[in-house]
Amino acid sequence: MTIDPSIFKSYDIRAIYPGQIDEEKIVPIVKAIYTLFQKQLNNNGQLQILLTRDMRLSSPSLLEVAKKTLIEMGAHVIDAGLLSTPSFYFAVFHYGYDGGIQVSASHNPKEWNGLKIVRKDKTGLIKIGKLTGMEEVKQMVIDNFPFKLADTPGFVTQKSGILEDEVKNALEIVNNPKISEFKIVADPANAMGATYLEALFNKVKVNLIKMNFNLDGTFPAHQPDPLQFETLVDLQKKVTEEHADLGLAPDGDGDRLFFIDEKGQIVPPTSITSLVAKELLKQNKGAKILFDIRYIYTPMKIIEENGGKWDITKVGHANITEKMSQTGAIFAGESSAHFFFKATGNGEGPLGVLLIILDIMTRENKTLSQLSKEVRRSYESGEINFKVSNAQEIMDTIKKDYKDGELSELDGVAISYPAWRLSLRTSNTEPLLRLNAEGYNKNEMKKNYDTIVDRIKGLSKS
Numbered sequence: 001m002t003i004d005p006s007i008f009k010s011y012d013i014r015a016i017y018p019g020q021i022d023e024e025k026i027v028p029i030v031k032a033i034y035t036l037f038q039k040q041l042n043n044n045g046q047l048q049i050l051l052t053r054d055m056r057l058s059s060p061s062l063l064e065v066a067k068k069t070l071i072e073m074g075a076h077v078i079d080a081g082l083l084s085t086p087s088f089y090f091a092v093f094h095y096g097y098d099g100g101i102q103v104s105a106s107h108n109p110k111e112w113n114g115l116k117i118v119r120k121d122k123t124g125l126i127k128i129g130k131l132t133g134m135e136e137v138k139q140m141v142i143d144n145f146p147f148k149l150a151d152t153p154g155f156v157t158q159k160s161g162i163l164e165d166e167v168k169n170a171l172e173i174v175n176n177p178k179i180s181e182f183k184i185v186a187d188p189a190n191a192m193g194a195t196y197l198e199a200l201f202n203k204v205k206v207n208l209i210k211m212n213f214n215l216d217g218t219f220p221a222h223q224p225d226p227l228q229f230e231t232l233v234d235l236q237k238k239v240t241e242e243h244a245d246l247g248l249a250p251d252g253d254g255d256r257l258f259f260i261d262e263k264g265q266i267v268p269p270t271s272i273t274s275l276v277a278k279e280l281l282k283q284n285k286g287a288k289i290l291f292d293i294r295y296i297y298t299p300m301k302i303i304e305e306n307g308g309k310w311d312i313t314k315v316g317h318a319n320i321t322e323k324m325s326q327t328g329a330i331f332a333g334e335s336s337a338h339f340f341f342k343a344t345g346n347g348e349g350p351l352g353v354l355l356i357i358l359d360i361m362t363r364e365n366k367t368l369s370q371l372s373k374e375v376r377r378s379y380e381s382g383e384i385n386f387k388v389s390n391a392q393e394i395m396d397t398i399k400k401d402y403k404d405g406e407l408s409e410l411d412g413v414a415i416s417y418p419a420w421r422l423s424l425r426t427s428n429t430e431p432l433l434r435l436n437a438e439g440y441n442k443n444e445m446k447k448n449y450d451t452i453v454d455r456i457k458g459l460s461k462s
Helices: 026-040 059-072 085-095 130-142 162-173 193-203 229-241 269-283 297-305 317-327 350-364 368-375 391-401 442-459
Strands: 013-016 048-053 076-082 099-103 112-121 124-127 155-158 183-186 207-210 246-250 257-260 288-292 309-313 331-333 339-341 384-387 406-408 413-416 420-426 432-439
Touching: 026 059, 026 099, 026 112, 026 130, 048 059, 048 085, 059 076, 059 099, 059 112, 059 155, 076 085, 085 099, 085 112, 085 124, 085 162, 085 193, 112 130, 124 317, 130 317, 162 193, 162 350, 183 193, 183 229, 193 246, 193 350, 229 246, 229 257, 246 350, 257 350, 269 288, 269 297, 269 331, 269 339, 269 350, 269 368, 288 297, 288 317, 297 309, 309 317, 317 331, 317 339, 339 350, 350 368, 384 442, 391 413, 391 420, 391 432, 391 442, 420 442, 432 442
Parallel strands: 048 076, 048 099, 076 155, 183 207, 183 246, 288 309, 288 331
Antiparallel strands: 013 112, 099 112, 112 124, 246 257, 331 339, 384 432, 406 413, 413 420, 420 432
16 A cells, blocks of 8 residues: 655645545554654553544544554544544643544645644643654655554543533633623634634624534535635625624634634734734733744734744744744744644634634724734735745745845745845745735835745746
8 A cells, every 4th residue: 555655744644535545544644643652752551542523524434444543553542523623732732631633634625634643742732743753654654664553452432521621711811801792703614613613602692693604524615714815705795794893714624713804804813913912911921922934023013012022933833833832932823823822732722812802802992903903013915825846946046136134044035124024935735935025114015025026936937
């Protein structure tokens, strides 16, 4: 049996079903994951492994095979069934399981499936990615490693009540605020974000207008990827039609959460990061907060203005969780709308972010558009992707073109000037070159951005 090595991505495993992954191919992958857990935890005995899945049509059968395989390896399997990714991370951390495997392909189209992998650590969670064990998993699978089955098979217990505990924990993070009865439109795209939104708003009273809440792995309304802004158009329209206070758009597995303001405009995730940072720094004087390299000006300025410390991370949720663990940061926000709390094991905590935003709106009696405008310190270009075969050559040329700027190679190439900056990096999952720019002056930023776009187009080879 041959398994395509390209399915082992930087942050998780993603593959097309049934071509690249199926009920047969998942077996050696799960055996390799359990073997990695035993090695990293220095425990060759029985481990407690949380097993969950999303709503994709292939997920139930893949989960059953994963469960059977883990039992053969000797695991105590905790089967929690349908669960979003942040709920999955929360459960591993909150209940102290040794590790967890989730059958999911995040926001990818319906033909895809895969696995997210996480284990406990003394400082929080470790997401298994390229630098934290994924290469070992890939190598074991490719090399047909002789996995050792347990002398005594493991067993399964069922776990329920996770969502209720997650909501309770999120409310405690925000000190159980009294929240106004807002009108909220939510579109989870028939995917897993519906589960935690339903659980939260069963506890917190709002006027919730639901769009595409029924779980359906065929994604009949649209692909569950709010970074593709065309998927947000119906939600934006509904917010304005209903005169709602805000709109919510989680992605397929629920670990990203986009906000729409009362005017139907997409709120930049950096504004959400800044609002949350400002709030957390009231109670945690001088604490550290992280943000990724794509857009830094707004969160950097807000954190400094409120007496906090900051650090910049590589792009990618596994990188950010790892950086939080290393630095002790209390919160992190990514430009793609992943938000992380130390209080949830350095994993994504969209419920905590949502509650903080609603709490601020309640206390300050301000709209989301007002709050977003108040924290904005710069103008952002939006990301443009170039499909190229010569990404490194282009990045080297841009470095030469802008050699008088301040260079960072933390993640690709970032070049800063006093009033504007650019970030150019390759995708971790696709043959793409991604460009972002920001500036304190909108016109100057746009002028420089357009110049770089034209330059890259001229250099590109397909």
